[in-house]
Amino acid sequence: MVECSKNGSSGAGPLADDVRSSPSGEAHPFAALELAFERSRALDAPLNVRMQVIAEAVRDLSAEFADAVDTFVTRLKLANAGATAPNPGEAMPDFLLPDEEGRLVGLSELLCSGPLVIAFHRGHWCPYCRLNAFALARIEPELAPAKLVAITPELQKHARALKAEAGARFPILSDMDNSYALSLNLAIWVDDQMASLIDAAGWNIPTYNGASNWVLPIPATFVVGSDGVIVARDIDPDYRRRMDLDELRAAVRRAR
Numbered sequence: 001m002v003e004c005s006k007n008g009s010s011g012a013g014p015l016a017d018d019v020r021s022s023p024s025g026e027a028h029p030f031a032a033l034e035l036a037f038e039r040s041r042a043l044d045a046p047l048n049v050r051m052q053v054i055a056e057a058v059r060d061l062s063a064e065f066a067d068a069v070d071t072f073v074t075r076l077k078l079a080n081a082g083a084t085a086p087n088p089g090e091a092m093p094d095f096l097l098p099d100e101e102g103r104l105v106g107l108s109e110l111l112c113s114g115p116l117v118i119a120f121h122r123g124h125w126c127p128y129c130r131l132n133a134f135a136l137a138r139i140e141p142e143l144a145p146a147k148l149v150a151i152t153p154e155l156q157k158h159a160r161a162l163k164a165e166a167g168a169r170f171p172i173l174s175d176m177d178n179s180y181a182l183s184l185n186l187a188i189w190v191d192d193q194m195a196s197l198i199d200a201a202g203w204n205i206p207t208y209n210g211a212s213n214w215v216l217p218i219p220a221t222f223v224v225g226s227d228g229v230i231v232a233r234d235i236d237p238d239y240r241r242r243m244d245l246d247e248l249r250a251a252v253r254r255a256r
Helices: 033-042 047-061 063-078 107-113 127-143 156-166 176-183 192-200 205-209 245-255
Strands: 096-098 104-106 116-120 147-152 172-174 187-189 215-217 220-224 230-235
Touching: 033 047, 033 127, 047 063, 047 127, 063 192, 096 172, 104 107, 107 116, 107 147, 116 127, 127 147, 127 156, 127 245, 147 156, 156 172, 176 187, 176 205, 176 215, 192 205, 220 245, 230 245
Parallel strands: 116 147, 147 172
Antiparallel strands: 096 104, 116 220, 187 215, 220 230
């Protein structure tokens, strides 16, 4: 059992420049996507409606990329990717992962003060994850006493960038090599075609993750009661949608 503590973490600063420019300093191939991201962030609408703004912008910028995403997502759904992750009524497996400042954070520590929302993100480069992190940061106060934590496979400097842009108070943990995601059956391999398109769009995932492979977590949200038992989960191989915020609020109320 991890002893409960009152330590917290915070971050500040701009989003990493590599989202907006290529390593050579040239304009990022998807730089225009930033405008759609800003629109979606300011929109007063359900989260997944705002996600759709980004998806439509991606299709306008590159039908080839959008079609490849559709094919990729279909392959994952046919394979039931994520279906065998822990279910409601089961205990959430423990973890001990470094936050954006390098401090080790464990599941039992986070559960000391009440329920917990765990959100898996692909990374600071993903506009859908950026929007989701921003949305979670906005509703964090109303979820109290439940806590929030995000998990990403990225290096800590990228976790800090994601946290700063979102204006989040919750920690963002680095799951190196997707070890924890793999243990939950949430990690997926990005096929060569999709990897080539992502890389050509200016996002080199292995570099961000400090790894040599193209493996990402399926975006997922778990609501865990203070007893460590999962109350609700939302897992969808289609990373263009996330758990509805009203559903998240309701699940947190049930977990209290």
